[in-house]
Amino acid sequence: MSTREVDVREVNTREAAAGRTPVAAGTGHELTYVYAVGRDDSALRRTVGRLSGVEGHGLRLIDAEGLVALVSTVPSDVFGERALRVLLEDLTALEAIARAHHGVVDAAFAETVVLPLRLATVYSDDSRVVAMLTEERRRFEELLAGLDGHVELGVKVYADPGAAEPAADPPRPAAASAPPSGPGRAYLAQRRARRRRTEDLYRAAGDIAAEATAVAGELARARAVHRPQQGELAGRAGENLTNEAYLVAVGEVDRFRERVGALSRRAPGVHVEVTGPWAPYSFATPDTTGDEVGS
Amino acid sequence: MTSGPLQTAGFQDTEPLAGPPVALIDLLDRLLTGGAVLTGDLVLSVADVDLVHINLRAVIRSITEDAPAPWATVPTGDGPAPEPT
Numbered sequence: 252m253s254t255r256e257v258d259v260r261e262v263n264t265r266e267a268a269a270g271r272t273p274v275a276a277g278t279g280h281e282l283t284y285v286y287a288v289g290r291d292d293s294a295l296r297r298t299v300g301r302l303s304g305v306e307g308h309g310l311r312l313i314d315a316e317g318l319v320a321l322v323s324t325v326p327s328d329v330f331g332e333r334a335l336r337v338l339l340e341d342l343t344a345l346e347a348i349a350r351a352h353h354g355v356v357d358a359a360f361a362e363t364v365v366l367p368l369r370l371a372t373v374y375s376d377d378s379r380v381v382a383m384l385t386e387e388r389r390r391f392e393e394l395l396a397g398l399d400g401h402v403e404l405g406v407k408v409y410a411d412p413g414a415a416e417p418a419a420d421p422p423r424p425a426a427a428s429a430p431p432s433g434p435g436r437a438y439l440a441q442r443r444a445r446r447r448r449t450e451d452l453y454r455a456a457g458d459i460a461a462e463a464t465a466v467a468g469e470l471a472r473a474r475a476v477h478r479p480q481q482g483e484l485a486g487r488a489g490e491n492l493t494n495e496a497y498l499v500a501v502g503e504v505d506r507f508r509e510r511v512g513a514l515s516r517r518a519p520g521v522h523v524e525v526t527g528p529w530a531p532y533s534f535a536t537p538d539t540t541g542d543e544v545g546s
Numbered sequence: 547m548t549s550g551p552l553q554t555a556g557f558q559d560t561e562p563l564a565g566p567p568v569a570l571i572d573l574l575d576r577l578l579t580g581g582a583v584l585t586g587d588l589v590l591s592v593a594d595v596d597l598v599h600i601n602l603r604a605v606i607r608s609i610t611e612d613a614p615a616p617w618a619t620v621p622t623g624d625g626p627a628p629e630p631t
Contacts, residue, residue, distance in 0.1 A: 285584075288582070345574075346570055349570065349573050349574060349577050350568075350570075350573070352577060353568065353573055353577065366582050367576075367580070367581045367582065368581050368582050368584065369577065369578070369580070369581035369582065369583050369584075370577035370578060370581065372581075372584055383584060387584070394582075403576075405572060405575075475580070477575045477579060477580075478575075478579075480571050480572075480575070482571075484569075484570055484571040484574070485571055486569060486571065494575065496576075496580075526568075526569070526572050529576060532576035532577065532580035532581050533576060533580040534580075535580060535581050535582040536580075536581075536582055536583055
């Protein structure tokens with residue numbers, strides 16, 4: 252993710268250049284929120300009837316030239332440019348929208364291959380969506396064909412110094428048993444030992460991460476690299492060292508989980524977590540599918 | 547607008563299905579940096595804005611932008627100098 256800060260005015264200028272008035276908050280008209288693009292088949296029609304989307308809005312399909320977009324009609328005072336900016340900066344709202352978006356993508360993907368769109372992709376009306384589908388038809392069809400029969404699996408490697416501590420670090424009467432060196436000396440020795448353990452742990456974790464990449468690469472068709480997870484949401488104990496996604500044929504999923512997951516038992520304090528199956532979020536752009544692995 | 551009968555994706559619902567819920571951070575990795583990015587006639591896309599990165603980065607990401615392989619820079623604790631092994 253780049254850090255460039257886009258000025259609202261810049262976006263508005265682009266809108267204006269496209270011959271349109273920027274959508275203002277609170278004007279009360281309707282917009283079209285797009286979750287995913289797929290082929291026009293009955294599977295997606297079933298999904299539409301069963302689910303609701305962001306903020307409980309109903310789902311429908313917009314079709315054009317054999318492709319469909321899975322969309323909701325949303326109000327501009329919530330999903331217009333300015334309102335959405337504010338909304339997405341609130342973690343609670345962001346989570347609600349993210350989970351609703353994912354719920355739709357996931358349910359659709361359970362039925363048939365779809366191309367998930369990035370969160371909060373909003374068009375000013377259906378005709379813009381039709382234009383987009385028509386314009387991008389060839390690219391979408393190629394992507395859908397390539398993703399068909401595959402799922403995305405996540406692989407994260409963690410180093411957890413806490414878990415790597417020897418369980419029974421001999422309950423050191425050390426300071427007492429080494430009178431000539433004194434407590435200061437013992438303290439330094441202890442710290443040196445801890446540092447060495449940490450170095451060993453990170454070395455082991457690095458080796459295991461490399462092996463995870465190799466093993467996963469054998470079983471996957473493509474690989475995408477995400478940034479290691481940090482911050483309050485990262486949750487899990489330990490430091491996340493690698494955060495990768497793999498495009499795996501449905502028939503290989505069990506083997507992938509088993510072989511990559513087994514690396515978790517390789518060294519104390521090093522965890523390998525496999526997440527998914529996911530809809531192919533990380534492989535929905537040509538850039539990432541370009542990173543083919545294996546054959 | 548009335549929503550579907552099952553409300554599976556309705557965010558206000560209690561967790562509808564068995565199985566552990568997807569971790570939000572895994573979801574945000576995919577929804578904010580993955581997914582097809584469209585250009586053209588968008589009203590707004592997160593791809594355009596990076597607003598989440600700007601204002602929620604303390605929650606979602608560390609402040610440091612580049613993330614070198616962490617094991618290449620083993621934490622050295624607070625010792626005064628690296629020790630020979």
